[in-house]
Amino acid sequence: METKDLILRNWQERDANSLYEMCLDDTLRKSGIGFYSSITDSRNVIRRWENNEGFKVIANRKNDIFIGFICLSDMNRYNGYMEMEYAVTPEYRNKGYATQAVKMMLDYGFKEMNLSAVAAWVRSHNKESARVLEKCSFTFEGRLRRHARDKSDTLCYSVLREEWENVKQH
Numbered sequence: 001m002e003t004k005d006l007i008l009r010n011w012q013e014r015d016a017n018s019l020y021e022m023c024l025d026d027t028l029r030k031s032g033i034g035f036y037s038s039i040t041d042s043r044n045v046i047r048r049w050e051n052n053e054g055f056k057v058i059a060n061r062k063n064d065i066f067i068g069f070i071c072l073s074d075m076n077r078y079n080g081y082m083e084m085e086y087a088v089t090p091e092y093r094n095k096g097y098a099t100q101a102v103k104m105m106l107d108y109g110f111k112e113m114n115l116s117a118v119a120a121w122v123r124s125h126n127k128e129s130a131r132v133l134e135k136c137s138f139t140f141e142g143r144l145r146r147h148a149r150d151k152s153d154t155l156c157y158s159v160l161r162e163e164w165e166n167v168k169q170h
């Protein structure tokens with residue numbers, strides 16, 4: 001899967017170091033996304049992700065450099081309802097890459113994975129991530145007060161397949 005700037009591709013063992021380095025970022029740690037405390041941990045998780053259709057590397061289209069990751073994972077609701085998570089390395093933030101990756105993953109999820117709804121939860125202090133979701137036609141559903149492990153609020157968003165298809169037509 002490609003955009004003008006990005007490729008979403010399967011994980012490879014060579015991504016372990018980049019994943020680990022990204023996990024050292026304090027902003028990422030505060031965002032609520034899981035992180036890995038060693039390159040070995042990163043390698044082990046990549047082995048679980050490398051053949052999962054919903055877990056992708058966000059890479060620079062020009063040179064295949066690791067920019068971040070994006071995934072659609074089961075929330076144990078019903079078949080066709082998944083949660084999206086994504087993270088971008090600090091040097092690639094605020095350049096539109098997360099927005100491109102989210103839009104591409106929504107297309108993939110609704111068309112190839114036959115999803116009917118995609119949810120995303122962000123910590124209330126992560127305004128940049130909330131803005132990405134809003135640019136990608138997610139609807140703000142509500143605020144879970146003191147829901148996160150750090151006792152911050154969680155903002156809940158979702159987009160339905162028919163809403164996404166309607167946006168894509170216009």
